[in-house]
Amino acid sequence: MNSDFTLAIHSLTLLALQPGRMATSDVISESAGVHPVRIRKVLSLLKRNGFIKSKEGTGGGFIFAIDLSEVNLWDLYKITCKGTLQPKCPESNEQCIVGANMHKVLFTIFLGAEEHLGEFLKEYSLKEVVDLINQER
Amino acid sequence: MNSDFTLAIHSLTLLALQPGRMATSDVISESAGVHPVRIRKVLSLLKRNGFIKSKEGTGGGFIFAIDLSEVNLWDLYKITCKGTLQPKCPESNEQCIVGANMHKVLFTIFLGAEEHLGEFLKEYSLKEVVDLINQER
DNA sequence: CTTACTGTAATGATAAACGTTACAGATTGA
């Protein structure tokens, strides 16, 4: 699983816990333990998809653009790592019945698998994640 | 997704299509487009789990040990890439509420996700895969 | 006893993931 996905969840959770206030990539990166540039890259994606807003310059940073309960983990998965489940087959032998057709068969199966995973991830909105974090305290 | 998983499926499908006959790692590797040693490594795993038998020496190779319909994709997933779904979090900041607890929360969620995926993969026995390959011809 | 296999360790090459530097553009406040 792509770590962009978990970084997205982590960042948004942090934003959720300080509603109305901007968080800088430095602050978020310190919490997540990665480089600020990676945070900006991931949040740049989230911004393009309308989940957050950003502001440059002094006092700038990132802030939620929509309601917590409107974002679920499947949304984030789709943005950050769609296709991760899809197995990367090496180029197999087209002369062989198995080699020639395995790729297509697996592709179909894993498309279904990802959709199935989606049904599970849709059940978790960021609100649920935030609640779970709060429970851990 | 780990390619060991697809190699396992590929190899077993090939074995399934020539029941009663041994297949060498060379033949399988040619079909799958990878190095024979990789095939032997993956099949070594499958052997340890009782799905196939192997025989060394002239005329040796690999052959099914159980019935096609007794092996499903979840079995193979568990052997070859259990935990793949689990996101690798970088070590986050323990001083931060989010950093300190995110790992545990995500772990729980993804454990559920993998189980959910399992329910889907259990629906595909190797027999189904073989049938799909045959349909493609 | 040679040939044809599996089994596995060890090493090397390639690719993906990630960190880091660098700098342009935006905004604020002095």
Add this chain to the structure above:
DNA sequence: TCAATCTGTAACGTTTATCATTACAGTAAG
């Protein structure tokens, strides 16, 4: 207007994971 503080992104370097390859011991057949 100028310095300080942010985002946004490209470019480059480093580390890690994946995979190929070599090497060789062990086993079975003829």
